[in-house]
Amino acid sequence: MTRGTGRDGSPGAPRSVDVARVAGVSQKTVSRVFNDEPYVSADVRRRVLDAAEQLGYRRNNAARALASGRTRSIGVVTLGTALYGPASLLMGVERVVRDTGYALRVVNTMEGDPAGLAGAVGSLLDQGVDGIVISEPIDEPGGEAEPLRVDVPVLVLGAPQPFAASTVLFGGRGADRMARAVVEHLLDLGHATVHHLAGPQRWYAAKDRLEGWRSALAAHGRDEPPVIEGDWSAASGYAAGRELAADPEVTAVFAANDDMAIGLIRALAEAGRRVPQDVSVVGFDDIPVAAYVTPPLTTVRQPFDTVAQEGLKRLVHAIDNPQAQALPASDPPVDLIVRASTQPPPPRTPPGRRRHSVSRSPGEVPPHRLPEKDPSTRR
Amino acid sequence: MTRGTGRDGSPGAPRSVDVARVAGVSQKTVSRVFNDEPYVSADVRRRVLDAAEQLGYRRNNAARALASGRTRSIGVVTLGTALYGPASLLMGVERVVRDTGYALRVVNTMEGDPAGLAGAVGSLLDQGVDGIVISEPIDEPGGEAEPLRVDVPVLVLGAPQPFAASTVLFGGRGADRMARAVVEHLLDLGHATVHHLAGPQRWYAAKDRLEGWRSALAAHGRDEPPVIEGDWSAASGYAAGRELAADPEVTAVFAANDDMAIGLIRALAEAGRRVPQDVSVVGFDDIPVAAYVTPPLTTVRQPFDTVAQEGLKRLVHAIDNPQAQALPASDPPVDLIVRASTQPPPPRTPPGRRRHSVSRSPGEVPPHRLPEKDPSTRR
C-alpha cells in the first residue's frame, strides 16, 4: 500500500525517522519536539522543525492514536436538521472544540432512525473518540432500554437528565428558566393566562420548555390551558393558530420556537385576530429574521456559544482527568428579547359579542414598530 | 497505558486476537470476517461473529488506519455559521457520508480567520482524511496565493471554480441558473428590470447569484441597475430596503437570500411601498418560514440533498479510483417557488405624482394569500 497520505504510486509521506535523519537526531527527539515535551534544547528543536518543514512532514495521527490510545478527537451526535437551534449549537461546539485542540467527528441520529442514539454513539465509539457530545437528544421510543454503556465521558447538551451513566455530564440549557421568564413577561402585561404551543415532546428541549411554562403558571396560580403540540415547523404553528384563533379566551401564546410562532401569527392574522392587539405571541430562539417579521417577534435568545463553551470545558476536563470530580454546572443567562408581538391584553369583551366575529379585512396587520438590531431587554 | 478505548485501570478492550482465540481461528480470519473478504466459510464466519458479540469486540480504527493507510473518513470545511444554506448543506453531506461508510470530520473556517481555508484543510490533512469537502467557500483575501496543495481528492460545493488542483472536483450548485430563473419570472410578469440585493461578494455563492442575475438581464436586453451588497442578514436587507424604497423606479428586487428579502420587505412596508403591489420581491433558499411571512415569499429552493449526494458520489469515486477520470458533473434542478411576494408591476405613475408620497398608514400590508405547504411551481 502507499505509505501514509501518499496516494497513487507516489513516494510516500515523510515519517518522523526521515525528519530525524535530516536533523541528525534520533526519532524519539522528533517526537519530543512535536509533542512539546520538555528537555529538548532550543538548538535541536530548531533543527528538527527546519527538517520537518523542508520535508513537508506531518505526523501520522493513526499511528499516534494507536500508540497512545487516545485519538484527540471528540464526537458529536446531532439531529440531522438545519433547524436553527441544533445548527447553532453544533457550530458553537465546533468553534470550541477546535480551540481545545481536539478534532471533531460528527454523526447524526435522524428522527425515526432505527439504530437511534445508541447507533450513533456506537459509530462514534467505533471511530475511537475520547469524548462524546450529544446535542439536543430526542427520546427515541425504546431508547431508554439501554442506558448507554460507554467508557468515555459524555456531555449532553440541551436536555435535563436523560441518561444514566457514571460518565455523563450535563450542560443544562436552562430552557425551563427561559420559559418561565416568557410566561412571567406575559403575566406581567396583564394576561390572565398563557397558552402554549409546544414542540414535539420527544425532544427534551421541547419538554423542558413545556415544564417551564407549566411551573410558571402554577407558581402564579393561573390555570393551565390545554397544550397544543407542533413539530417545530411554521406549518404546524399555522395549523395551531387556526385552532387557537377560534377561542376568544386566548390572549397570549408562547410558542416553543420562532418558526411555529411565525406560522401561528399568520394564522391568527388571517382569522382576523391581530397580533399583538388581540393576541400576544412569544417565540423561542431568536432566529435571524425574528426582528424583521411582522410584527417583530418577542422571543428568547439562547446563549449557544456559552453553553457549548461551558459544556466542552467540562468534557475536556473529564477526558484529561478520568478520576476527577465533574466540574459544577453553570446555568447560562436568560435573554428575553421584547419586541412588538406582545402587549397587554385587550379589554374583556362581554360574552355574546365575540371579537373575532367583528368585520375586519382579513389579515390586516398592526402598524409596525421599528425592529431592533440588538437585544433590547434582558432579565 | 490502558489498552484501546479502555480508560482508567480497566481491563482493556478486546482485540481481534481475543476474538480469534474464542472462536478457535487465526487472527487473520477475524480480520477477514470483519472486512467482508471472500473465502470464509459460513460456519467460521458465524463462530467469529458470535465470539465478537460475546466479547463486545469493536475494531480499532487507529490500527486499521495505520496498517491500511486509509482512514475511511472524509473531512468537511464549513463556515462556522448557522445560516440556513450552509447548515443545510452540511446536514446533507453528513447524511450521505454515513451511507457511504465513511466517517465525517468537521472543521470550520470562520470569516476573517487568519489561517483561513488553507489552515482548515491543513488541519484536516493532519487528521488524515481520505477526501475533503469544501462547502460554500469564501474568497479569503490572499487565499488565492496558495493553490491548495493536497494529495487527496477535494470536492467543492457551492462555488464555480475557485481552486486549481488536479484532484479537485466541483459539485456545481447551479445558483446562476436559478438566479436566471428568478429574473425571468419577474421579467415575464412585466417588470422593466430587476434590482439585485447581493450577498457578500467574498462568498462564491453570492457571486454566482449576481452572475446569474447579470446575465439574465443582459440576455433580455434590460439595463442593469446598480447592485446593493448586503451581508446575508435581515438587518442588511432592511438597510437596503430603505435605500430602494426612495427610488420609484424600483418595482422588482431579487434578494440573494430569504433573510435579506424579509428585512427588505419590512423596510419597504415601513416606507409605504407595498409588497407585492408596488414592489415585487424574490428571495433565495426557501427557509422554513418563507411561506408564512407576510407576504409569503417567492423564492428558490436549493436541492441541498441532491447536491450533497451527487457531489459525494463523485468524491468517493475519486477516492476509490485514484487514477480514474472524474465523474461528469450533473446540474441540479431549479426550483422556483412562486408565492405572494411577486406580481406584475403597478401601472407607470406619471412623474410628479410619486406613489410613495401618497398618504398611507405606514407599514400597512396587503391582504394575504394562503401560504402553501409544498413547492407550488417548478420550472
Place this chain on the structure above:
DNA sequence: ATGAAAGCGCTAACAC
C-alpha cells in the same frame, strides 16, 4: 479456505 510473519509510524518506559 485458512494461517504465519512482517510491518504500518508513532509513543512509552527506561536507560544513558
Place this chain on the structure above:
DNA sequence: GTGTTAGCGCTTTCAT
C-alpha cells in the same frame, strides 16, 4: 538532554 527498545492492533503478503 538524548537515545534504545518494545509494543499499540490491525492489514498485507505470502504460504499452505
